[in-house]
Amino acid sequence: MRQDRSATRPRWLHLLDILSILLLLTFAVLLRWNWEYRSAFVDEASTLFNGWLLLRGETIHTMAYQPTWPYLSMLPAGLVDAWGGLTAARALSTFWGVLSVLLVTLTARSAFGMAAGILAGGILAVYAPAIHLSTFVSHDSLALFLLCLALYLWTLATLHRRAWLLPLGSLAMVSAVLTNYALLTIAAGSLVYLTFAVLTSNARHGSTQDGMWPHPLGRGWLVSLWLPFLLLVVYGWHYRAELSQLWQSHVLSSRLPQPLITWDFFKQLRDYLWAPFLAALLAFDRPRRRLFSGWLWLLAFILIAHQWYSQDAARLVPQTVYILAALAVLAGGGLATLTRGWETKAARRTAVVVALALSMALVSYLGLEGQKVLTGLRSYWPDTTSLMAFLRTRVKDGDVILMEQGAIGRYYLIAHGTPGHIPAQIWDTWYYQDEAGSGADATLYERAIAQQRFDYIIFDYSVTGALDQALLPVLRRGYRLSATFPAQTGSSEPIEVYERE
Numbered sequence: 001m002r003q004d005r006s007a008t009r010p011r012w013l014h015l016l017d018i019l020s021i022l023l024l025l026t027f028a029v030l031l032r033w034n035w036e037y038r039s040a041f042v043d044e045a046s047t048l049f050n051g052w053l054l055l056r057g058e059t060i061h062t063m064a065y066q067p068t069w070p071y072l073s074m075l076p077a078g079l080v081d082a083w084g085g086l087t088a089a090r091a092l093s094t095f096w097g098v099l100s101v102l103l104v105t106l107t108a109r110s111a112f113g114m115a116a117g118i119l120a121g122g123i124l125a126v127y128a129p130a131i132h133l134s135t136f137v138s139h140d141s142l143a144l145f146l147l148c149l150a151l152y153l154w155t156l157a158t159l160h161r162r163a164w165l166l167p168l169g170s171l172a173m174v175s176a177v178l179t180n181y182a183l184l185t186i187a188a189g190s191l192v193y194l195t196f197a198v199l200t201s202n203a204r205h206g207s208t209q210d211g212m213w214p215h216p217l218g219r220g221w222l223v224s225l226w227l228p229f230l231l232l233v234v235y236g237w238h239y240r241a242e243l244s245q246l247w248q249s250h251v252l253s254s255r256l257p258q259p260l261i262t263w264d265f266f267k268q269l270r271d272y273l274w275a276p277f278l279a280a281l282l283a284f285d286r287p288r289r290r291l292f293s294g295w296l297w298l299l300a301f302i303l304i305a306h307q308w309y310s311q312d313a314a315r316l317v318p319q320t321v322y323i324l325a326a327l328a329v330l331a332g333g334g335l336a337t338l339t340r341g342w343e344t345k346a347a348r349r350t351a352v353v354v355a356l357a358l359s360m361a362l363v364s365y366l367g368l369e370g371q372k373v374l375t376g377l378r379s380y381w382p383d384t385t386s387l388m389a390f391l392r393t394r395v396k397d398g399d400v401i402l403m404e405q406g407a408i409g410r411y412y413l414i415a416h417g418t419p420g421h422i423p424a425q426i427w428d429t430w431y432y433q434d435e436a437g438s439g440a441d442a443t444l445y446e447r448a449i450a451q452q453r454f455d456y457i458i459f460d461y462s463v464t465g466a467l468d469q470a471l472l473p474v475l476r477r478g479y480r481l482s483a484t485f486p487a488q489t490g491s492s493e494p495i496e497v498y499e500r501e
Contacts, residue, residue, distance in 0.1 A: 017114050021105060024118060028101045028125035032134045035090040039388065041381045044137040045411035048089060051078015052415040063242040065249055067181035069235075073139030085416070086137070093141035097134025100141075101125050103148035104328050107155050111292055112283070112333030120332030122363045123276055127324055128370030129317045132377045139179050140318040146176035147183060148325055151296075154194065159292065163221040170228035177232060182315075183322070184232075185306050186299045191229070193298055195222055197291045265308055272320045275362055276327045282334025289333065296326040317377065335359050381405075382460055382487035387495055388412040390483055391456070392421055394499075399423040400453060402432070402445070404460035404468075404495075427454070429464055442470050452478045455500050461493035 040048070050060045051074040062070050081089040104124045109117025124130050133141045153169030156162045177184045198221075236243060280300075283293040300323050307319045338355040342348040388408075395401070395413060397420055403409045406428030413423055427433075432444050434453075448454065449471060457479060459468040479498040487495050 017109075020114070020118050021102070021121070024105060024121050024125060025098055025102060028098050028121075029094070031125060031131050032094045032097055035087045035094070035135055037135070037378050038381075039384045040086055040408060040411055041136070042405040042407050044086070044089075045405075046407040047074050047077055047137050047139070048081045048086070049407060049411045049415050050074045051076075051081060052411075054078060055082060063239060064245040067246060068139045068143075069178040072175065072179045073142065076142070077137050081137075081415075089137045090135050093137055094134045096141040096145040097130065100130075100134075100145045100148045100325070103145070103152045104325060107148070107152045108329040108332040110152070110155050110159060111289060111329065112286065112336050115339075116329075116332035116336035118332075119335060119359050119363070120328040123328040123331055123366060124324060126363055126367035126370055127321070127328075128366075128373040128377065129272065129321045130324065131370065131374055133318055133321055138318070140321070143176050143180035143183060144318075144321055144325065146172050146179060147186075147322065150176060150190075151325065151329075154190070155292075157221075158194065158197070163224075166221050167224040167228055170225055174228050174231050178235065182306060182319075186302050186322075187229070189298050189302045190295065191226060193295050194225060197295065198222060200291070265311065268316055269304065269307070269320065272316075273323060273327065275365055276324060276331040279334050279358070279362055280327045280330030282337055283330040284334075286333060286337040286340070293330055293333070296330050300326045331362070335362070379489060382462070382489055382495060384408055384412070384485075384495070387458070387483075387485045387497070390485070390497070392418060394482075395421050395423050395456065397422055397424070399455040401426045401456045401458065402429060402448075402454045403427070403456075403458040404429050404463050406430075409458070423455075429459075429467060442467060445471055446474050449474050449478070452500055457498040458495065459498070460487060460495045462487055462489055465493065 050062055050070060053060050054070060054075045055078050060070060060074075062068075062074070068074075077089050077092060080092045084091070101121050101124050105117040105121030107117075108120035130144075133144065150169045150173035153165045153172060157165040157169060173183075173187050173190070177187050280297075283296075284290055286293070303319060303323045303326075307316065335355050335358055338358075339348065339351045342351055382405075391409070391413060401409060401413075401423050403426055406426045409423075409426040413421070413426065417423075429445070432438065432448065434444070434448065436444060436447065438444075445467075449457065457475060459471075461468050475498055478501060480501050481496060482499040483497040485495045485497075487493060
């Protein structure tokens with residue numbers, strides 16, 4: 001029987017491994033320590049406000065337009081926010097983000113060795129979009145953790161004779177899909193590829209050809225790999241009406257014809273991922289890991305294809321983090337592979353120096369460039385700290401407000417409002433509804449403003465400036481400008497507060 005190499009390693013090497021991982025996680029935490037860099041962005045505010053509604057037992061309708069199950073993506077964040085506010089909710093995202101770094105480290109370590117694990121974890125730790133997701137309240141931070149957990153469990157099951165982990169990995173993947181429906185694409189790809197790899201490796205067992213793992217895996221375990229995904233069938237049937245509405249609004253009606261090749265799309269992906277992409281190519285040089293590497297490459301390309309199909313610029317940043325979860329493991333394994341297979345000690349020493357230099361260069365480049373990118377990711381929406389402080393003292397119970405990015409107002413003034421200053425309704429300039437209709441039609445706003453149905457109207461000209469400018473003439477006949485605040489974004493346009501006379 002083959003002896004587990006880990007059982008023969010000196011104890012001090014195990015302690016060194018643990019210390020290295022702890023230092024890496026400490027480094028990841030330090031890069032994600034700032035949770036008060038800005039007021040809540042509209043997506044954060046929407047997630048937290050809906051979580052607040054769920055805690056109150058109220059019905060929300062987000063499943064018709066957001067591809068996520070709110071009880072996984074919004075309720076935990078709302079629960080933590082009710083306890084500690086925005087800072088605590090962002091800290092929860094940091095918790096998921098640091099665990100993702102740990103899981104990527106362990107996955108690469110299981111497949112390619114400890115050096116590859118530390119490098120893979122380091123890549124994810126310094127990557128700017130990953131840092132952003134780890135300090136930003138969204139479903140992506142939890143979905144990334146669940147994806148990394150599934151990859152780790154499946155890696156242990158297939159490479160280290162732990163087949164009983166296959167269904168647990170599938171359960172983690174099911175949870176990841178429920179948190180972000182887009183991950184259904186890589187769940188399907190993984191199921192097909194792992195099934196093919198199991199059957200292929202079983203057929204080759206005992207030969208000298210390359211396989212995914214060095215032992216056969218019973219076909220009965222393939223049933224356990226697929227079985228947890230029946231939960232998605234049950235989920236789809238239970239929420240069939242909401243999912244049908246989401247499909248119509250989020251996929252069919254919003255999908256515009258796209259050119260075969262979109263240069264802007266590839267340029268952005270190139271800027272974010274070119275360095276780990278090149279390092280990941282080296283992973284194919286590792287014997288007995290080529291099928292494993294092919295699986296992770298498949299996941300990366302499935303995510304790239306999904307992003308190209310959707311052409312959703314708002315989803316580019318989180319999508320690159322999902323892609324990097326696979327590329328980081330491959331990049332760590334690829335650079336670690338450079339040190340293997342040399343016949344002489346001198347050649348091996350040279351290879352180690354080269355691999356170490358390339359590894360340091362890769363992590364340093366991603367870290368330094370990432371800090372520049374992070375500033376832009378955290379400042380492209382308005383800072384409403386001073387605006388909300390002003391409204392908290394002026395707004396009265398029962399007021400009706402029309403507000404640019406109204407979710408921010410609902411979060412700060414309703415979910416975290418103070419007694420005597422909680423408005424009855426905050427309408428968003430993206431959507432308004434009354435007896436005359438609903439939507440974002442300017443004529444609806446003009447009529448409501450002319451009838452003075454709003455106590456306050458708040459414009460941010462950097463968001464929907466054309467609509468705001470169109471409403472100014474009717475606005476001046478019954479409202480007065482009471483305050484102006486800087487948006488503190490790349491645009492010089494201010495935020496203006498109009499009050500009913």
